[in-house]
Amino acid sequence: MSDEPKTPGSPSCPTPLPAKDRVLLGHGSGGRLSAELIREVFLPAFQNPALARLDDQAVVAVNGMRLAFTTDSFVVKPLFFPGGDIGSLAVHGTVNDLAMGGAQPLFLSVAFILEEGLPIETLQRVVASLHRAASQCGVEIVTGDTKVVERGSGDELFINTSGVGVVPEGLCLSADQARPGDRVLLSGSIGEHGIAVMAQREGLEFESAVESDSAPLHTLVAAMLEVDRERRPIHCLRDPTRGGLSSALNEIAAQSRVGITIEERAVPVREEVKGACELLGLDPLYVANEGKLVAFVEPDAAEPVLAAMRAHPLGRRAQIIGTVTQSNPATVSMRTALGTTRIVDMLSGDQLPRIC
Amino acid sequence: MKYIDEYRDERIARALIGEISRRVTRPWVLMEICGGQTHTLMRYGIDEMLPAKIELVHGPGCPVCVTPLESIDKALQIASRPEVIFASYGDMLRVPGSHTDLLHVKAMGADVRVVYSPLEALKIARAHPERRVVFFGIGFETTAPANAMAVWQAKQEGLENFSMLVSLVLVPPAIRLLLSSVGNRVQGFIAPGHVCTVMGYWQYEALSREFRVPMVVGGFEPIDLLEAISMLISQLESGRAEVENQYARSVSREGNRPAQQMMERVFEVCDRKWRGIGPVAQSGLRLRPEFAAYDAERVFEVTEAGAAEPNECLSAQVLLGVKKPTDCPAFGHGCTPESPLGAPMVSSEGACAAYYRYRRQAVGTCEVPR
Numbered sequence: 226m227s228d229e230p231k232t233p234g235s236p237s238c239p240t241p242l243p244a245k246d247r248v249l250l251g252h253g254s255g256g257r258l259s260a261e262l263i264r265e266v267f268l269p270a271f272q273n274p275a276l277a278r279l280d281d282q283a284v285v286a287v288n289g290m291r292l293a294f295t296t297d298s299f300v301v302k303p304l305f306f307p308g309g310d311i312g313s314l315a316v317h318g319t320v321n322d323l324a325m326g327g328a329q330p331l332f333l334s335v336a337f338i339l340e341e342g343l344p345i346e347t348l349q350r351v352v353a354s355l356h357r358a359a360s361q362c363g364v365e366i367v368t369g370d371t372k373v374v375e376r377g378s379g380d381e382l383f384i385n386t387s388g389v390g391v392v393p394e395g396l397c398l399s400a401d402q403a404r405p406g407d408r409v410l411l412s413g414s415i416g417e418h419g420i421a422v423m424a425q426r427e428g429l430e431f432e433s434a435v436e437s438d439s440a441p442l443h444t445l446v447a448a449m450l451e452v453d454r455e456r457r458p459i460h461c462l463r464d465p466t467r468g469g470l471s472s473a474l475n476e477i478a479a480q481s482r483v484g485i486t487i488e489e490r491a492v493p494v495r496e497e498v499k500g501a502c503e504l505l506g507l508d509p510l511y512v513a514n515e516g517k518l519v520a521f522v523e524p525d526a527a528e529p530v531l532a533a534m535r536a537h538p539l540g541r542r543a544q545i546i547g548t549v550t551q552s553n554p555a556t557v558s559m560r561t562a563l564g565t566t567r568i569v570d571m572l573s574g575d576q577l578p579r580i581c
Numbered sequence: 582m583k584y585i586d587e588y589r590d591e592r593i594a595r596a597l598i599g600e601i602s603r604r605v606t607r608p609w610v611l612m613e614i615c616g617g618q619t620h621t622l623m624r625y626g627i628d629e630m631l632p633a634k635i636e637l638v639h640g641p642g643c644p645v646c647v648t649p650l651e652s653i654d655k656a657l658q659i660a661s662r663p664e665v666i667f668a669s670y671g672d673m674l675r676v677p678g679s680h681t682d683l684l685h686v687k688a689m690g691a692d693v694r695v696v697y698s699p700l701e702a703l704k705i706a707r708a709h710p711e712r713r714v715v716f717f718g719i720g721f722e723t724t725a726p727a728n729a730m731a732v733w734q735a736k737q738e739g740l741e742n743f744s745m746l747v748s749l750v751l752v753p754p755a756i757r758l759l760l761s762s763v764g765n766r767v768q769g770f771i772a773p774g775h776v777c778t779v780m781g782y783w784q785y786e787a788l789s790r791e792f793r794v795p796m797v798v799g800g801f802e803p804i805d806l807l808e809a810i811s812m813l814i815s816q817l818e819s820g821r822a823e824v825e826n827q828y829a830r831s832v833s834r835e836g837n838r839p840a841q842q843m844m845e846r847v848f849e850v851c852d853r854k855w856r857g858i859g860p861v862a863q864s865g866l867r868l869r870p871e872f873a874a875y876d877a878e879r880v881f882e883v884t885e886a887g888a889a890e891p892n893e894c895l896s897a898q899v900l901l902g903v904k905k906p907t908d909c910p911a912f913g914h915g916c917t918p919e920s921p922l923g924a925p926m927v928s929s930e931g932a933c934a935a936y937y938r939y940r941r942q943a944v945g946t947c948e949v950p951r
Contacts, residue, residue, distance in 0.1 A: 247685055247688040247689065248688060249684050249685070249688050250684070250687075250688075251684070257919060258919065261919075496582055499582050499585070500582060503582075503585065505697075561624070561625050561626065562589045562590075562591060562625075562803075563589065563591050563594045563625045563626070563627070563630070563803055564591045564594075564595075565625055565626030565627070565629055565630060566626060567623070567624060567625070567626050567939040567940065568938065568939055568940065570937075570938050570939075573917075573918040573919055
């Protein structure tokens with residue numbers, strides 16, 4: 226680290242720093258290492274104002290129209306999991322990235338990277354799922370690409386989807402727009418996607434299998450944006466995917482230069498997810514979601530927006546989970562079940578299971 | 582959730598804090614042995630709830646943290662071999678050896694896999710007879726029985742492509758070292774609940790008598806720890822020094838005999854080095870000679886690198902409870918979970934990592950509102 230103290234007498238500890246000259250799995254976990262990669266490798270190369278906002282989508286003006294544009298790659302393993310598959314996920318993920326900018330999703334592209342030897346039947350199942358999900362979302366898949374790599378150079382099937390949508394005039398939702406006093410709203414219980422996939426991968430069986438929450442959020446967002454339309458009381462939306470709720474909140478706290486305080490007891494977590502997390506040594510705050518959002522809303526509009534969320538099938542368990550503060554900028558803290566306060570840090574590397 | 586929610590109840594916690602505050606008349610220094618307990622104390626801010634007279638210092642019970650540098654260097658040597666599938670608990674992957682860690686070796690092409698149990702490594706060995714599967718058997722008495730079972734089963738099945746790199750450590754010898762060390766400040770111990778679930782707590786009775794120090798076997802939830810602290814304070818204030826059991830829903834005096842028998846059948850006690858602390862007599866387990874064919878050190882003839890750990894590192898003092906993580910000038914600056922300098926920062930169970938994750942006042946960039 227560049228800020229390592231160079232003063233004489235600083236402790237010389239037994240372990241040298243490992244060189245950071247290779248990509249590690251943690252660089253893809255959506256936590257601190259991912260942020261480091263973006264800051265140190267990508268941003269210096271591609272400087273521009275739309276990118277610099279670091280939102281889930283870029284919003285650009287074309288002939289007076291405000292277009293939202295986003296892209297996402299899907300490498301989930303296994304390809305099929307309870308509650309979804311790589312096909313539906315590839316549609317929902319990109320639709321949600323557009324929706325978090327307040328955009329109406331319109332068109333998607335789909336690119337496949339296929340591994341030699343993949344059964345065509347598997348591909349057909351994934352394609353059918355893509356088609357079904359796109360129809361349900363009201364978006365069209367209008368272009369695509371296929372590449373095949375040698376056996377061993379891929380893992381069955383990877384998908385990239387890009388999407389465009391239109392953002393209503395005057396609407397500006399961004400991770401740097403959270404303001405002190407804003408209430409933090411969460412659309413439902415957390416951790417279901419991550420646990421559903423992990424349970425499949427580790428061969429763990431739970432009494433009642435946890436299903437992924439993978440779902441398109443654009444109609445929920447549209448319903449929320451209807452509240453007090455003229456004043457636009459919603460400042461920021463994020464879907465807490467990789468890295469979980471904690472990473473989404475930390476990113477917003479850092480970009481808006483505000484503090485965020487949440488209540489542990491207000492964050493909904495389903496019993497099965499709690500149980501799986503206890504068993505695997507994971508914290509649900511760091512486990513991925515694919516059908517949830519957090520909203521930062523002006524205090525006097527929090528209740529009406531909450532009511533709008535609860536009236537939508539994907540927001541029935543919505544809760545106000547916290548508040549934005551002026552103090553402690555770039556920090557997320559949590560009032561625990563015991564009434565004490567602690568920091569909720571960003572995920573560092575992969576969330577690896579603890580052993581005892 | 583049953584057995585969880587009632588042990589995280591604010592009302593019960595406040596009542597216990599009240600009880601402790603009424604009892605305590607003098608300053609006392611207490612140590613929790615296990616890293617899992619340190620993690621709970623920090624996660625729930627329990628040390629902040631306690632009366633100022635009670636100081637908590639954190640023990641050496643993080644198995645990942647104390648795994649010696651030599652063992653990790655051996656693991657890296659073995660994992661780098663093309664014929665090897667190296668299976669490990671996830672936490673060990675980030676722990677730096679002398680030059681690199683398992684995550685980087687994996688990124689360079691080694692077949693390193695995270696498993697939750699050594700028995701999963703056995704499954705991999707059965708499924709890949711053409712490869713050699715090595716499990717990194719680290720941990721305390723908690724993981725030892727499952728490790729023993731894996732080696733035992735491999736021998737029963739005649740599974741020749743499985744072996745284990747054993748670096749197991751035992752808690753009581755470390756407590757003895759701590760209590761005998763000059764400058765020891767610890768006056769009462771929360772003994773490790775999971776270790777005692779396997780081993781029972783009879784071993785701790787001799788230590789308690791010999792050093793006249795109270796010990797309470799504690800669980801891992803906030804209410805468990807507050808109850809254990811309350812029991813320790815009662816003993817200290819009334820001049821008693823006994824072993825008591827707060828974690829009776831899991832722990833008995835004799836422990837889990839079948840698990841102990843499996844350990845005794847496969848392992849024998851040996852001297853072992855602890856990272857950050859140094860050699861501790863009779864504090865480790867190794868495979869008995871009749872299981873030599875499953876000892877990865879012999880199978881792969883790994884060289885003893887003799888990696889030196891400088892004495893001036895603060896992590897030894899942190900692991901022995903003499904210093905707090907925040908006393909270290911590198912804490913949060915040169916030393917973070919992404920770039921750990923010392924053993925207690927590498928695992929999420931380590932004291933420095935727990936402080937960094939939940940409490941970061943010392944870094945100066947953020948304050949925890951009280």
